[in-house]
Amino acid sequence: xxxxxxxxxxxxxxxxxxxxxxxxxxxxxxxxxxxxxxxxxxxxxxxxxxxxxxxxxxxxxxxxxxxxxxxxxxxxxxxxxxxxxxxxxxxxxxxxxxxxxxxxxxxxxxxxxxxxxxxxxxxxxxxxxxxxxxxxxxxxxxxxxxxxxxxxxxxxxxxxxxxxxxxxxxxxxxxxxxxxxxxxxxxxxxxxxxxxxxxxxxxxxxxxxxxxxxxxxxxxxxxxxxxxxxxxxxxxxxxxxxxxxxxxxxxxxxxxxxxxxxxxxxxxxxxxxxxxxxxxxxxxxxxxxxxxxxxxxxxxxxxxxxxxxxxxxxxxxxxxxxxxxxxxxxxxxxxxxxxxxxxxxxxxxxxxxxxxxxxxxxxxxxxxxxxxxxxxxxxxxxxxx
Amino acid sequence: xxxxxxxxxxxxxxxxxxxxxxxxxxxxxxxxxxxxxxxxxxxxxxxxxxxxxxxxxxxxxxxxxxxxxxxxxxxxxxxxxxxxxxxxxxxxxxxxxxxxxxxxxxxxxxxxxxxxxxxxxxxxxxxxxxxxxxxxxxxxxxxxxxxxxxxxxxxxxxxxxxxxxxxxxxxxxxxxxxxxxxxxxxxxxxxxxxxxxxxxxxxxxxxxxxxxxxxxxxxxxxxxxxxxxxxxxxxxxxxxxxxxxxxxxxxxxxxxxxxxxxxxxxxxxxxxxxxxxxxxxxxxxxxxxxxxxxxxxxxxxxxxxxxxxxxxxxxxxxxxxxxxxxxxxxxxxxxxxxxxxxxxxxxxxxxxxxxxxxxxxxxxxxxxxxxxxxxxxxxxxxxxx
Numbered sequence: 001x002x003x004x005x006x007x008x009x010x011x012x013x014x015x016x017x018x019x020x021x022x023x024x025x026x027x028x029x030x031x032x033x034x035x036x037x038x039x040x041x042x043x044x045x046x047x048x049x050x051x052x053x054x055x056x057x058x059x060x061x062x063x064x065x066x067x068x069x070x071x072x073x074x075x076x077x078x079x080x081x082x083x084x085x086x087x088x089x090x091x092x093x094x095x096x097x098x099x100x101x102x103x104x105x106x107x108x109x110x111x112x113x114x115x116x117x118x119x120x121x122x123x124x125x126x127x128x129x130x131x132x133x134x135x136x137x138x139x140x141x142x143x144x145x146x147x148x149x150x151x152x153x154x155x156x157x158x159x160x161x162x163x164x165x166x167x168x169x170x171x172x173x174x175x176x177x178x179x180x181x182x183x184x185x186x187x188x189x190x191x192x193x194x195x196x197x198x199x200x201x202x203x204x205x206x207x208x209x210x211x212x213x214x215x216x217x218x219x220x221x222x223x224x225x226x227x228x229x230x231x232x233x234x235x236x237x238x239x240x241x242x243x244x245x246x247x248x249x250x251x252x253x254x255x256x257x258x259x260x261x262x263x264x265x266x267x268x269x270x271x272x273x274x275x276x277x278x279x280x281x282x283x284x285x286x287x288x289x290x291x292x293x294x295x296x297x298x299x300x301x302x303x304x305x306x307x308x309x310x311x312x313x314x315x316x317x318x319x320x321x322x323x324x325x326x327x328x329x330x331x332x333x334x335x336x337x338x339x340x341x342x343x344x345x346x347x348x349x350x351x352x353x354x355x356x357x358x359x360x361x362x363x364x365x366x367x368x369x370x371x372x373x374x375x376x377x378x379x380x381x382x383x384x385x
Numbered sequence: 386x387x388x389x390x391x392x393x394x395x396x397x398x399x400x401x402x403x404x405x406x407x408x409x410x411x412x413x414x415x416x417x418x419x420x421x422x423x424x425x426x427x428x429x430x431x432x433x434x435x436x437x438x439x440x441x442x443x444x445x446x447x448x449x450x451x452x453x454x455x456x457x458x459x460x461x462x463x464x465x466x467x468x469x470x471x472x473x474x475x476x477x478x479x480x481x482x483x484x485x486x487x488x489x490x491x492x493x494x495x496x497x498x499x500x501x502x503x504x505x506x507x508x509x510x511x512x513x514x515x516x517x518x519x520x521x522x523x524x525x526x527x528x529x530x531x532x533x534x535x536x537x538x539x540x541x542x543x544x545x546x547x548x549x550x551x552x553x554x555x556x557x558x559x560x561x562x563x564x565x566x567x568x569x570x571x572x573x574x575x576x577x578x579x580x581x582x583x584x585x586x587x588x589x590x591x592x593x594x595x596x597x598x599x600x601x602x603x604x605x606x607x608x609x610x611x612x613x614x615x616x617x618x619x620x621x622x623x624x625x626x627x628x629x630x631x632x633x634x635x636x637x638x639x640x641x642x643x644x645x646x647x648x649x650x651x652x653x654x655x656x657x658x659x660x661x662x663x664x665x666x667x668x669x670x671x672x673x674x675x676x677x678x679x680x681x682x683x684x685x686x687x688x689x690x691x692x693x694x695x696x697x698x699x700x701x702x703x704x705x706x707x708x709x710x711x712x713x714x715x716x717x718x719x720x721x722x723x724x725x726x727x728x729x730x731x732x733x734x735x736x737x738x739x740x741x742x743x744x745x746x747x748x749x750x751x752x753x754x755x756x757x758x759x760x761x762x763x764x765x766x767x768x769x770x
Contacts, residue, residue: 025422033418037410042603042652043596069454069604072642098625098636105639211428211646218427218648219454240483241740247718248733251483254490254740257457261596263603267427267648333632348633355626355639 001300002328002335005319008292009341012285013378017340021212021316024278024382029270036266044239048262052269053222059275060189060197062205062224064231067260067268068238071186071208071221075103077237077258078204078223079154081230082180084109088153089145089360091179093123093165094349094367096158100184101350101359104156112145112152113351113361118370120307122165123157129173131362141178148360154180159188159198161376162214162282162315163306167193167201182206186221189214190279190313199224204234209268214278214313214381217268220260235259278381282314285384289317289377300325304374314379318346321373332375346374386685387713387720390704393677394726397670398763402725406597406701409663409767414655421651429624433647437654441607444660445574445582447590449616451608452645452653453623456571456593459606460488462622462643463589464539466608466615467565469494473538474530474745476564478508478550479734479752481543485569486735486744489541497530497537498736498746503755505692507550508542514558516747526563533745539565544573544583546761547599547667547700548691552578552586567591571606574599575664575698584609589619594653599663599698599766602653605645620644663766667699670769674702674762685710689759699764703731706758717760731759 036048049067056065068074084090086108092100094113101111114131117124136143136152143152155174157165167183174181181202185191188198189207199205209220223234236242241255260268271278290303300322306312321329329345336343349371351361421433434452441450453459469475471493477485479498486496499516502509521528521537528537540559542550552568559566566587570576573583574592584590594605608619621627626640645653656663675688685707691697706714714730721728734756736746 022425023427025425025427029422030419033422034415037414037418040407040410041596042408042410042601044604045596070642098627098640099642102625102639102641211426211430216427218646219429219644240487242483247715247730250733250738252739254487255483256487257455257484259604261603261649263652264646264648330632345632348635353635354637 001298001325002332004296004298005301005332006335006339008289008296008298009336009377010339011292012288013341013383018342018378018383019380020342020344020376020378022380022382023211023216024274024385028273029267032266032270036262042263043261044259046262049260049265052265055269055272056222059272060199060224062200063226064228066223066231066234066238067265068221068223068258069260070210070219071206072099072103073256073258074206074221074223075099075182075184076106077234077256078182078206079103079107080237081233082154082182082203084153087150089148089150090153091155093158094351094361094364095121095160095346095370096184096350097347098350098353100156100158101356109153110150111350111356111359113359113364115362115364116367116370117166118366120165121160121163121370123170124366125166125169125173127362128170132173132177138177143177143179145360152179154182156182156184158184159191161318162187162191162313164188164191164193164198164310164312171201187213187315188313190275192311194309203227204230214282214315215268215271215275217260217264217271220264220268279313281381281384282379285379286314286317288384316376317379319375319377323369323373326372329372329375336377341378344376346371346376386683386710387717389681389683390686390717391720391724393674393681393683394721394762395724396677397673398726398768403727403763403768404765405727405729405761405763407765407767408596408601409659409770413658414652417651417655421647427648428646429644431647434645434650437650440654440657444657445584445609447585447609448611449613451616451619451623452650453606453608453643454645455595455604456591456606457484457488458641458643459591459608460484460567460569461491462619462641463567463591463608464488464492465622466618467539467567467588469538472535474533474535475538476540478543479736479746479749480506480545480731480755481569481735482732483735483738485541485543486741494538495535496735496741496744498744498749500747500749501752501755502551503751505550506545506548506755508555509751510551510554510558512747513555517558517562521562523562528562528564530745537564539567541567541569543569544576546703547572547576547698549573549576549578549583549695549697556586572598572700573698575660577696579694588612589615599667599700600653600656600660602645602649602656605649605653664698666766666769667764670764671699671702673769701761702764704760704762708754708758711757714757714760721762726763729761731756731761
């Protein structure tokens with residue numbers, strides 16, 4: 001099985017060493033960087049950041065985008081704007097990058113973990129419903145954890161590896177419990193569910209433009225919202241909460257230095273002109289891997305396929321081993337990396353990370369099973385170009 | 386007096402509209418941005434960030450520099466590394482940009498304000514000594530605020546407008562009270578006291594490379610330290626506290642996504658090749674303004690001059706009105722801005738900013754007087770080029 005998989009992967013990506021996710025950068029990026037340099041407006045002052053925000057909002061199909069230094073800062077600001085306060089708990093899937101939990105901690109709140117469903121790799125709404133029924137009580141539109149006495153303020157569904165979580169289901173359960181929904185769409189630029197883009201289901205959504213994302217601004221992130229008041233508040237909070245008052249600036253709250261610089265916005269804006277091609281390339285890469293697996297008759301492992309009713313950007317291509325074959329995970333990781341192709345397991349689960357072991361958690365058997373069985377393989381949008 | 390000053394300023398900077406501090410960007414910056422684009426390593430992965438850090442450390446004369454997304458994030462990380470904990474108080478001058486106080490708040494600590502001295506615009510060590518004597522008690526190397534019962538953990542001297550604070554004096558008083566010293570040198574790249582660079586006196590120093598600074602990376606900052614353990618901790622804390630463990634990554638604490646991207650490091654590195662010229666240009670600009678003031682026999686106002694025994698980068702050129710003439714401040718601001726030259730008052734004092742009005746504060750008569758009398762005028766390093 002391992003030689004079969006190695007051969008299948010190699011027949012798609014060739015024999016050269018390759019990283020997990022390298023960006024596609026070229027003439028457009030060069031031109032836009034030289035333009036912003038020429039203008040002198042390399043910091044967040046100037047028109048470059050607004051331009052990127054408008055292009056982003058238009059592509060995503062949302063009224064407002066607010067660009068930030070990275071996805072973590074966007075998530076932190078989104079949680080604050082959604083009303084998360086010190087002492088609250090915030091629900092999130094057990095399987096995500098550490099930043100999802102960290103952003104909750106920055107608010108003085110406690111992460112509270114939920115299980116995922118294998119079909120989407122995102123929060124399982126049915127399990128969330130049952131779990132909340134067993135551990136919380138809801139009255140006057142507020143939900144309280146009966147074991148800790150703390151308010152459960154919000155839920156942060158994550159679109160894992162770019163695949164759409166069942167966010168309609170999550171929104172429904174959240175609505176019944178008075179929870180705010182902040183979509184961690186860091187990995188999901190270009191992904192849709194029922195034609196609606198990731199990050200547009202909750203009150204606020206969050207994107208990332210880190211170097212390993214489908215579109216990169218070097219480092220960067222964004223908040224997405226249809227609510228003009230929230231968008232204004234996001235711009236204010238991420239720009240040190242500054243208000244002009246005659247010649248003086250007052251800061252009417254403890255704000256953050258989270259605005260994206262123009263230099264990074266120019267790169268992001270250039271990258272965004274490629275988005276349709278980048279998504280198409282990544283979807284084509286999935287089909288190529290899947291075809292090679294099928295042609296070789298690989299047994300005991302499959303390529304993870306976008307959930308029904310969704311269109312995924314296939315951010316990270318994922319091999320999912322059968323339960324019976326999960327013991328070969330590390331051997332397969334070795335074989336792929338020794339061939340020069342960067343391959344990684346899924347993140348260690350958040351409730352098993354040292355800062356979060358004592359946090360409340362639902363039983364997370366599916367998340368545990370997926371981590372034992374998942375391997376991400378080279379996924380860059382330039383691989384098949 | 387106002388027409389005299391307007392005429393003096395105009396004879397230095399010409400009649401065209403001009404911003405307070407525009408960067409000098411050209412061929413070196415262009416080349417380095419194209420190189421980093423070509424390499425593909427626009428995020429914090431890769432060699433670009435380390436290269437910038439090494440160049441920076443060499444220029445400053447410090448063993449380690451750790452590059453971050455901005456000065457605020459560097460200050461936040463530095464305070465945490467210096468041992469500032471929730472419930473502590475941290476001393477800082479009443480006159481600074483809001484970020485100095487905000488970074489203290491992010492640690493869960495309370496800003497506690499000190500007065501400045503007019504000669505340096507920085508913390509007054511003698512006043513600090515007397516004040517600590519009157520409100521605190523020190524035992525077993527720890528100092529406690531007798532009024533609030535809270536530990537005073539650290540002091541953050543600021544090199545205002547690029548001028549060196551009397552940081553030797555501050556270090557001495559801090560030492561006697563067991564306080565950590567974190568130098569906010571955000572504005573002071575290129576400034577020295579007794580030949581020693583800003584940011585190298587305390588346990589940790591902090592720089593900023595915002596678009597309005599002498600050297601810009603679009604957005605960016607750095608921690609400076611001679612302590613290799615602190616430098617390693619800074620790299621760890623600003624990169625999500627991640628540790629490789631076999632195939633897995635564990636995060637052994639609640640870290641931050643504060644590392645500078647390679648794109649920004651490439652710009653910063655290019656800018657740093659110009660540093661000697663930029664400092665020389667800004668010092669020449671001071672002399673040009675001062676000469677014009679002298680030749681016109683301006684009375685009631687002077688250009689602020691670097692403190693004795695220091696060499697300043699003259700980040701922001703500052704007109705200081707005499708006390709008797711402070712009533713004309715806003716009229717002078719109007720006249721300069723109407724001429725098309727961006728001029729600004731000093732920051733509104735931190736203890737007067739809404740989030741900090743209830744914080745402990747020494748009497749700050751000098752800081753109050755300076756704000757009534759100070760105006761920053763165009764200061765860009767390209768003005769006399």
